[in-house]
Amino acid sequence: MFEKDHFDEYIELGLTDAFRSLYPDTQSYTWYSPFNPMVGWRLDYFLVNNMENIIDVTHYERLNRKVSDHVPIILLIN
DSSP states (O other): OOTTTTHHHHHHTTOEEHHHHHOTTOOOOSEEOSSOTTOEEOOOOOEESOOTTEEEEEEOOOOOTTTOSBOOEEEEEO
């Protein structure tokens, strides 16, 4: 099983990917392979049932690989 195999099921439940809703054409990753730093996926999400109070979702810069293979992400709400 892959990390994103059941992602569509959450969308079918009525949840919204907050980052994709705000930035439909932006290519951004939240995980980078520890073996090949050129390989990235967006594995970390904020799934919300209402976008009304969502102001922003920020994907920060990559951390040192010794710290984490994921980047910090922040959901800003009103």
